[in-house]
Amino acid sequence: MHKYLAALTAICTTVIAPVPVRESVTATVPQLSIAVHENQRLVRRAANIVFTVAVNNLGATNALDVTICDELPESVATVTLPRGVDLFDANACATYARIAPGQTIDLRLEGRISRRARLGRARNRAIALWQGRRVGSFTVYRVLPNDAPRSSCG
Numbered sequence: 001m002h003k004y005l006a007a008l009t010a011i012c013t014t015v016i017a018p019v020p021v022r023e024s025v026t027a028t029v030p031q032l033s034i035a036v037h038e039n040q041r042l043v044r045r046a047a048n049i050v051f052t053v054a055v056n057n058l059g060a061t062n063a064l065d066v067t068i069c070d071e072l073p074e075s076v077a078t079v080t081l082p083r084g085v086d087l088f089d090a091n092a093c094a095t096y097a098r099i100a101p102g103q104t105i106d107l108r109l110e111g112r113i114s115r116r117a118r119l120g121r122a123r124n125r126a127i128a129l130w131q132g133r134r135v136g137s138f139t140v141y142r143v144l145p146n147d148a149p150r151s152s153c154g
Helices: 002-015
Strands: 032-038 042-044 048-057 063-071 076-080 086-088 091-099 104-113 120-130 133-144
Touching: 032 063, 032 120, 048 063, 048 120, 048 133, 063 104, 091 104
Parallel strands: 032 133, 042 133
Antiparallel strands: 032 048, 048 104, 063 091, 063 120, 076 104, 086 091, 120 133
C-alpha cells in the first residue's frame, strides 16, 4: 500500500507544482471628454444658430469606433449637415474609426430655429459612445420672439 501512496504523492506534487507568474498587463481605456457650445445664448425664432460639439481624447491610447451624436432640440427646424454626418430621428450622428490621444474632433452643425418654436429655454444635448463607454454634455439657450412686423388687415 505504501507503493501506491508514494506514486500518488509523486503525481500530486507534479500537478500542484508552482507555476511561474506572468507579468500582468493592464489595458488602458481611452478617456474622452465632450463639450457642447452654441454661438448665441439668446436666439430669435427663424434665426440661425450654430452648435459645436467638441470631443477630446484625454487618454493615452486610441479611442476606436467613436460615435458622436447631437440630439437636436425641437426648436431647430432645419440643420445643415457636414460631410459624414447623418440624421436619425433628430439626432445628427457621425462615426470616427479612431481618435488619437490628444486629438480633438469638432462637429459643427448649422441650424435654423423654427418660426413656431416654443419660447423660452431649449437644451441641446450631445453624447459620444466608444468601446462600451458613454459621455455626454449639454448647453442651454433661450428662444425669443422674432421682431418681424406683423401685417394688419384693413
